[in-house]
Amino acid sequence: MRAARLVAALATLLTVVVAPGIAHAASITQSFYADSGDACRYGVTDGTLGWRYGTASPLPMLGVDVSGKLTDRPLPSGPATCTGDGYYSRATFIAYAGAVEVDRQTRVADNGVVPFTFTLGGNSTSTGVNRVVVQVCRSPVITLPPSYCGKPVTYLAPPVA
Template sequence: MSRLRLAAVIALAVVSCVLTTSAAAHANAAFPFRADSGDNCRYGSTQGSLIWRYSTTTPIRPIALDVRGTLVDHPLPDEWGFLCRDDRYYSVATFVAYLSNGTTSRAEARADAALVSLDFTLGSSTAAASISRATVQVCRSPLFGTGPSYCGPPQHYAPVVYDPPPPIP
């Protein structure tokens, strides 16, 4: 093999390794999320990590979103020092992923004076549709009766979008 050809093969291998490493590094890009019910006592709140999963082909696009975290509805049993009384409401955290094909993928978790773990995936396992953004919102509703429900402000999250690398001449 000539030196020029060997140098070209090595350069191609290095570029391929860098691109593969870059895609792999972004395959599980995790970002924190947080949302609450918007009331003075912050009765309902959720927090955790949004883990964006990307396609393995170019263009590199977010195709799935793993949600890991917790939803808490106060007061928790035996919670000391909580200044707000039990208001007889429960909390619901809603997670929505907006897909490029115009549809949505959504999941909800419910808690009543409890701490609930979150562990689910939104989106698609195929590269048919990418995720353009996600929202997280916590709402509260009465356990009994017909009292008013209310929600905190929705929190919006967008994935990092990776353009395909320029072609190698």
């Protein structure tokens, strides 16, 4: 038993020594959801946040991969429970390092579904994202605002042991 452990430990050590730099960054996936806050849920965004960590110690934050969709109702093929209201939906994703905003992305949909994939805070100057705030707002298509927004939803970086 001890011989097998010794061989396994040596094989691992040789892999690290012979092929440095092949370690891969860790990623922790978390679901997200935010809506426009109205009774019909005209605007809804959902998907996943992929928190990417490096391999150095302590683990540096490399960015957050965001993948999902923004839905604005009514949908052409959907039920008629949400009638046309002349508004479009806007989902905003804001990445923070402490209290400092480090990145922001916005996606827009009008009576449809818009899929998206992007990275927040993925540049080399980023100090590390520790939270992402997601909010869906609705604005009139033709006239000037008033616009309205659902509650902002905050997602914290998962703890790394």
